[in-house]
Amino acid sequence: MAGGLAREVIRSMRSAFPFDSRPGRHDLINLRDNENPFGGPHRHYPDNRNGDLVAAYARALDAVEIAPAPGGPEWHWGADSILITRGAADGLDLIFRTFFEPGSDAVAVTPPSFAIFDELAAVYRIARHPVPLLGENLDRLDVGRLAALPVKGVILCDPGNPTGTCLAPEDVLLLLDSFRGLVVIDEAYVECSGRPSYRHLIPDRPNLVVVRSMSKALGMAALRLGAVLAHPELLLALRKARLPFALPGPVTAQAMTELSQLAMLRGQIEAFAGERDRFAAELAGCPRVGRVFAEAGFVTIEGDPDLAAELRRAGFDTMPEPMGWPGHVRISVGRPSANSRLIAALKAAPRAAQAPKTTPETGPETGPGTAPETAPETAPETAQTPGTTRTAGTAHSPGVTRETGTGASTGAGAGAGVEPATGAKTRAAWALRTARTAQAPQTAWSPRSQGKGRQT
Known part of the structure; x- marks a missing residue:
C-alpha cells in the first residue's frame, strides 16, 4: 500500500x-x-x-x-x-x-x-x-x-x-x-x-x-x-x-x-519557449560557447571559467558552475532586448580557449548522518561513444536502443534483475512521446529540432 x-x-x-x-x-x-470577530478584513x-x-x-x-x-x-x-x-x-x-x-x-x-x-x-x-x-x-x-x-x-x-x-x-x-x-x-x-x-x-x-x-x-x-x-x-x-x-x-x-x-497563461508560456529557443540558437553561434542545453526554463551553456565573470562586468548576472557543475554557466531567459544585448556582449568579448568538456561530479557526502559512498561504477559520458546510434533530437548511451513507442530500454538502463517494462504499465509511454514539433511551429534552431546540445 x-x-x-x-x-x-x-x-x-x-x-x-x-x-x-x-x-x-x-x-x-x-x-x-x-x-x-472585531478584526479587519483579514481576521x-x-x-x-x-x-x-x-x-x-x-x-x-x-x-x-x-x-x-x-x-x-x-x-x-x-x-x-x-x-x-x-x-x-x-x-x-x-x-x-x-x-x-x-x-x-x-x-x-x-x-x-x-x-x-x-x-x-x-x-x-x-x-x-x-x-x-x-x-x-x-x-x-x-x-x-x-x-x-x-x-x-x-x-x-x-x-x-x-x-x-x-x-x-x-x-x-x-x-x-x-x-x-x-x-x-x-x-x-x-x-x-x-x-x-x-x-x-x-x-x-x-x-x-x-x-x-x-x-x-x-x-x-x-x-x-x-x-x-x-x-x-x-x-x-x-x-x-x-x-x-x-x-x-x-x-x-x-x-x-x-x-x-487560461489564454493568458498559454500565451506567456508560448512566448517564453519561443524566446528561449531563439536565445539558445544565438548562444550556439557565439565564440567561447560550447554546447547549449535548452529544454527547461533557462539555457545552460558550456563555457570557460572566466565567461560568467566577463558577463557580469558587462552588466549580466548569471549562475556560474550551477549546482556545482563545473565548466558551465546557467543563464535565465530575459526579455528579448536583454537577451540580444547579452549575445552582443559575448560576440564582442575576446576569444579564449575552447570551452572545456566536463563530466558531472558526484561530490562528497553532505551533512551529518550521511553514509560513505563508493565511487560510481560507470563514469558519465560526455562525448559520442563508438558503436552508438545517434538520431536527431536524442542521445544514446552505449548498448542502448531507443525505439519510439516501445517504452523499453536495454543496456545502460537495464541492470541485472531489472526487467523491461511490459504489459499494462508500458502503455504509460502514451504520455511521454509528444514533442513541441507536433504542437507548434519550430524556430530556426531548437533542442527539439536539431538535438539537445550543439557542439561548436
Missing part, C-alpha cells in the same frame, strides 16, 4: 488540525478557530484544504500542458491528490519530513541535479547516494544501479536543473517498474519542456510523487506557490506532516485570479 511508505511516526500520528474547510461552507457559525483563517485553488490549478494544468495520448485511466484531480504548497521547495521539504526517517533512511540523487535535494538530505540526516546521469546530453538514468541501491527513495529533476535537458522517458518508466520505493520527480519546468507531465502516471503508480511550481512558466514567483501531486494515501500522510493554514488568503485569492486566465 502507498501509505506504508510514510514514516511510522507519521502513520501513527493523529493530526492536530483534522478539519479541511471553514465552518461557513457547511452553514455553521465558526466558534472553533479563535479568530477575533479569518484561510481554508485549510484550499479546494477552490486546487480546482483552479487543475484546470490551468489541463489548459497549458502538453496533453498525453488518449487511453489513460480515468482520474479526478482534486484536493485528495493535489496539495498546494508554499513553492516547490516547500513541497520537497514536506516530502523529506513525511517519508524519510532521519538517521536511518537513504535516497538516491542523479548529479548534476537540483542542490536543494542534497541540502534537505543533510538537514534531515538522510544518507545520499549519488548516481550520475549518463549519456552525451546527460539525459539517461543508470536504472540498474538506482534500482539495486539500499535506498527508500529516488529523487529526480526533469527537466533537469542545471542540465536543461529532459530525461529519456523509457528510463523513467523502467525505474518506476523496477523500484518499489518512493520516486519523486521535480517538474518545476515541465510546462517549458514540450513533453507531458509524469503526473498522468500516478493512477497506475502509487509510489510516484510529482512536485510542481507556479513560479516558473506560470509566472507567479512572488506568490510563492507550488504543488505536490500524488496518490491519495501519500497525500494524506503529507497533510499530517504539514503545518495548518499554510497559505495566506490574499495569496490564494490572487492565484485564483491569475489561474483563471
Whole structure:
C-alpha cells in the first residue's frame, strides 16, 4: 500500500488540525478557530484544504500542458491528490519530513541535479547516494544501479536543473517498474519542456510523487506557490506532516485570479519557449560557447571559467558552475532586448580557449548522518561513444536502443534483475512521446529540432 511508505511516526500520528474547510461552507457559525470577530478584513483563517485553488490549478494544468495520448485511466484531480504548497521547495521539504526517517533512511540523487535535494538530505540526516546521469546530453538514468541501491527513495529533476535537458522517458518508466520505493520527480519546468507531465502516471503508480511550481512558466514567483501531486494515501500522510493554514488568503485569492486566465497563461508560456529557443540558437553561434542545453526554463551553456565573470562586468548576472557543475554557466531567459544585448556582449568579448568538456561530479557526502559512498561504477559520458546510434533530437548511451513507442530500454538502463517494462504499465509511454514539433511551429534552431546540445 502507498501509505506504508510514510514514516511510522507519521502513520501513527493523529493530526492536530483534522478539519479541511471553514465552518461557513457547511452553514455553521465558526466558534472553533479563535479568530477575533472585531478584526479587519483579514481576521479569518484561510481554508485549510484550499479546494477552490486546487480546482483552479487543475484546470490551468489541463489548459497549458502538453496533453498525453488518449487511453489513460480515468482520474479526478482534486484536493485528495493535489496539495498546494508554499513553492516547490516547500513541497520537497514536506516530502523529506513525511517519508524519510532521519538517521536511518537513504535516497538516491542523479548529479548534476537540483542542490536543494542534497541540502534537505543533510538537514534531515538522510544518507545520499549519488548516481550520475549518463549519456552525451546527460539525459539517461543508470536504472540498474538506482534500482539495486539500499535506498527508500529516488529523487529526480526533469527537466533537469542545471542540465536543461529532459530525461529519456523509457528510463523513467523502467525505474518506476523496477523500484518499489518512493520516486519523486521535480517538474518545476515541465510546462517549458514540450513533453507531458509524469503526473498522468500516478493512477497506475502509487509510489510516484510529482512536485510542481507556479513560479516558473506560470509566472507567479512572488506568490510563492507550488504543488505536490500524488496518490491519495501519500497525500494524506503529507497533510499530517504539514503545518495548518499554510497559505495566506490574499495569496490564494490572487492565484485564483491569475489561474483563471487560461489564454493568458498559454500565451506567456508560448512566448517564453519561443524566446528561449531563439536565445539558445544565438548562444550556439557565439565564440567561447560550447554546447547549449535548452529544454527547461533557462539555457545552460558550456563555457570557460572566466565567461560568467566577463558577463557580469558587462552588466549580466548569471549562475556560474550551477549546482556545482563545473565548466558551465546557467543563464535565465530575459526579455528579448536583454537577451540580444547579452549575445552582443559575448560576440564582442575576446576569444579564449575552447570551452572545456566536463563530466558531472558526484561530490562528497553532505551533512551529518550521511553514509560513505563508493565511487560510481560507470563514469558519465560526455562525448559520442563508438558503436552508438545517434538520431536527431536524442542521445544514446552505449548498448542502448531507443525505439519510439516501445517504452523499453536495454543496456545502460537495464541492470541485472531489472526487467523491461511490459504489459499494462508500458502503455504509460502514451504520455511521454509528444514533442513541441507536433504542437507548434519550430524556430530556426531548437533542442527539439536539431538535438539537445550543439557542439561548436
